Amino acid sequence: MTVLGLSTLVFCGSLVAGVVGSLTGLGGGIIITPLLTLVLGVDIHYAIGAALVSVIATSSGAAAAYVKEGFSNIRIGMLMEIATTTGAVLGASLALRAPTSAITVIFGLALLYSAAMSLRTPDLGGAVDKPDPVAQTLELDSSYPTSGGFKSYHVHHVATGSAVMFGAGILSGLLGIGSGALKVIALDEAMRIPFKVSTTTSNFMIGVTAAASVGLYLKNGYIDPGLGMPVMLGVLSGAFLGARLLPGMKTGVLRHVFSAVIAILAVEMIYHGLTGKL
Amino acid sequence: MDNKPRSWSDQQIETIIGDLLRAGVVFSGAIVLLGGIVYLVHQGHTTPHYGVFHGEPSDLRSVRGIVRDALAGQGRGIIQLGLLFLIATPVARVVFSIFAFAVQRDRLYVVVTLTVLAILMFSLTGAQV
Numbered sequence: 331m332t333v334l335g336l337s338t339l340v341f342c343g344s345l346v347a348g349v350v351g352s353l354t355g356l357g358g359g360i361i362i363t364p365l366l367t368l369v370l371g372v373d374i375h376y377a378i379g380a381a382l383v384s385v386i387a388t389s390s391g392a393a394a395a396y397v398k399e400g401f402s403n404i405r406i407g408m409l410m411e412i413a414t415t416t417g418a419v420l421g422a423s424l425a426l427r428a429p430t431s432a433i434t435v436i437f438g439l440a441l442l443y444s445a446a447m448s449l450r451t452p453d454l455g456g457a458v459d460k461p462d463p464v465a466q467t468l469e470l471d472s473s474y475p476t477s478g479g480f481k482s483y484h485v486h487h488v489a490t491g492s493a494v495m496f497g498a499g500i501l502s503g504l505l506g507i508g509s510g511a512l513k514v515i516a517l518d519e520a521m522r523i524p525f526k527v528s529t530t531t532s533n534f535m536i537g538v539t540a541a542a543s544v545g546l547y548l549k550n551g552y553i554d555p556g557l558g559m560p561v562m563l564g565v566l567s568g569a570f571l572g573a574r575l576l577p578g579m580k581t582g583v584l585r586h587v588f589s590a591v592i593a594i595l596a597v598e599m600i601y602h603g604l605t606g607k608l
Numbered sequence: 609m610d611n612k613p614r615s616w617s618d619q620q621i622e623t624i625i626g627d628l629l630r631a632g633v634v635f636s637g638a639i640v641l642l643g644g645i646v647y648l649v650h651q652g653h654t655t656p657h658y659g660v661f662h663g664e665p666s667d668l669r670s671v672r673g674i675v676r677d678a679l680a681g682q683g684r685g686i687i688q689l690g691l692l693f694l695i696a697t698p699v700a701r702v703v704f705s706i707f708a709f710a711v712q713r714d715r716l717y718v719v720v721t722l723t724v725l726a727i728l729m730f731s732l733t734g735a736q737v
Contacts, residue, residue, distance in 0.1 A: 332656075
């Protein structure tokens with residue numbers, strides 16, 4: 331295959347990933363690596379480098395839209411970024427040393443986890459309870475707009491949240507993914523932040539986390555312009571298209587289909603990793 | 609929290625940051641597109657080898673090398689420069705947040721944000737790991 335042919339294929343694949351990623355809110359980055367490795371036979375190191383680029387592109391590109399909704403909590407985002415960026419640097423330096431088969435199997439497991447997570451029904455309640463002294467000292471409590479005016483919320487378990495964020499950072503740096511699903515768990519389940527606030531704050535953090543590991547990938551020659559170009563342009567065009575389609579679209583069925591696709595890719599990745607075919 | 613003077617609300621800051629990021633993404637996307645066209649015109653007919661990892665040549669691994677290749681009009685160098693601008697967007701977000709927290713006289717979060725920036729700088733400019 332020529333450079334032109336490969337670029338076209340990668341562009342089209344990334345376009346689909348961008349559309350589906352923005353419609354389901356799962357992010358397209360997670361299917362870029364399986365697409366490049368399983369379908370196009372690209373080495374996983376190049377694939378991870380290209381996926382990291384797409385993660386930054388979607389996070390930064392979507393920020394303006396999220397901000398207008400007025401939900402994200404930049405203090406929580408920034409505080410948790412200490413944990414995610416430290417984890418991301420560690421994860422990226424692990425990726426430089428770990429054997430391809432190990433990375434592939436871990437990637438498959440992360441995919442399976444994302445597929446399961448995407449089927450979870452979010453708890454939209456946002457329990458009202460006592461303020462947490464640590465969160466108060468760190469000025470984390472805030473409010474968010476609802477149909478009935480601004481609703482205030484308290485943040486809890488800052489230490490547990492940070493620990494999960496550190497893990498999310500390691501996975502992000504190791505696999506070149508946004509780790510959005512894990513970040514939402516930390517914010518949602520551990521810190522008890524309302525679901526809408528946790529998803530937008532997670533998007534805020536994903537780009538910064540990816541930037542923390544991308545420097546190491548660049549310096550070690552993992553970022554290839556020939557792959558980065560069609561992936562970035564494809565994912566961005568896809569996300570733009572997805573955002574235009576989104577109003578009034580029923581995404582429930584799409585989420586289930588996408589979860590099934592992710593689960594199949596996960597099994598393929600684990601199989602290839604264990605048999606050493608990648 | 610309410611007794612602190614805050615000349616900008618969090619929402620205003622977020623809106624500026626959001627617009628800044630989108631502009632950065634559009635700008636870097638335009639450079640990547642330009643580089644992509646040059647690359648495909650010159651090297652579109654060649655056969656790529658991505659099956660085995662050998663790493664990028666050293667000039668595509670450092671800011672100085674990338675700028676030199678881009679100025680020489682090489683497609684791959686121009687794309688890489690666009691990707692560098694893209695990587696800079698979240699870094700710009702962190703830098704802008706330091707400024708915004710400083711305007712709000714929120715010393716705690718100026719320190720928090722400076723810590724995040726230091727980690728980013730370690731990764732982006734530090735020694736090879």
